[in-house]
Each structure stands twice: as structure tokens, then as C-alpha cells.
Amino acid sequence: MKESTETLSVVVERELPHPPEKIWRALTQPHLIQEWLMQSDFKPLVDHRFNFRADWGAVDCQVLAVEPNKMLSYTWAAYGLNSVVTWTLTSTGTGTHLRMEQSGFRPEQRQAYQGAKGGWQQFFAKLEQVLARTV
């Protein structure tokens, strides 16, 4: 939690010595997805609803965007927190730069809290200040 606009955002990036097409298969084919992430009934179709299942519970998801070998985005709802996971694949000379960003609470979801005087991000910003003073 650095600043209010960055709140609840996780980015993990890695250079992989493999072509985007191969990584895309690992990101989109259920029998491969379960080898590194979780069991799922994923399909690379916009609006497709699916879930990831693990021994600790399930994650409810819906596909938001599919751009083969380049970008994949889906919602990720678990433990009462709605977030969006976006994968970006960028071809490099020797392989692929793979980037995963998970952001909590998209703007339209924040607006769904009708009558909110301050949204979540403001809340977290204030919380950050309070914690900085007291912890």
C-alpha cells in the first residue's frame, strides 16, 4: 500500500526463456493451468464464468479480455475481495517478459457502494496514515 491509486495492487514480473505462444498455452489450457496454478474450468472466451479450486477453497472468476499470446484478464473473487488479474506477455529477443497484475476494487465496483462518502481507496489511504502514526 504505497499511495491511494496503487492500493491493493500486486505486480509480479519475470523474464522467461520461452516463446509467448508456449506460455499462452500454460495460461489458458486447464490441464496445464492445474499444473502450476489450480484446477479450473477456464475457457479463453470473454464473459466465460469459471472458478479455480484448491484445498483451501475456490476463487470465482469471469473472463474480461482475451488477446491470444498477448494479454489475458479475468476477475478474481475470493474472501470477499473482488479483484482483477491481468496477464501481459511481451516477446523479447530471447523469450517472453511475463507480467501479472492483480488489482483490488475496480472503479465501477467502488461506485457500486452507493452513498459512500469515501471509497475504499480513500479509506485505505487514511488507514495508512493512521497505521503509520500508531503502529
Next chain:
Amino acid sequence: MPHAHDVLFKTLADPTRRAIFERLCRQGEQTVGALTARSGVSQPAVSKHLGILKQAGLVRDRHEGRQTHYSAQLRALAPLVDWTRQMAGFWQGRFDHLEALLKRMDQ
């Protein structure tokens, strides 16, 4: 990933309840009366919100005479503050598994 997130996010998702909690964080201990005066909702409604906050461990009550004083329990927020750190750890681990899988796919 503990289930504590679930309770915390649900409890704080209500804007009125979140505002009450924020006030306790900023201004320290308050009575129900003082909280009601500035909340724009009735005292029973404030009491109900305080009860839910208390169940989630976010506030503590202290009785003094006929008054009940409420204070914020910032430690209860720890799982929420840790969310990004936990998810980063989760994804780093998954990236490791993904790399291992990509190597296996070569064979």
C-alpha cells in the same frame, strides 16, 4: 490466505459502518452518543454497526457508569494490511511452478 479477510472486508464494506470506524481511528475512544451526533443515522443504527464491528474484532467496548465507550482495534486490520504482501508471495510461488512446467513442456 486466512478467512479473516472475508469478515473484515464484509464488515467494512458498509459506508456508514466504515465511517464510524474511521472516526474511532482518527479521534480515539468515543461514546455511542458522540458517534450518533455526527453519523447522520439513529442511535440504534449506530449501536447495531458497533455490534458488527465488535464481532469482527475491529472495536472494543468499555463500560463506565451508564456510558459505553468504543475504541478502534487497529491490530484487527493486520490481515487486510497484509493482503498485498500475501498475494505477492502467492504469485511468486505460482510463477516458480509455471517456470518448472514450461521446462517440462520442452521435454
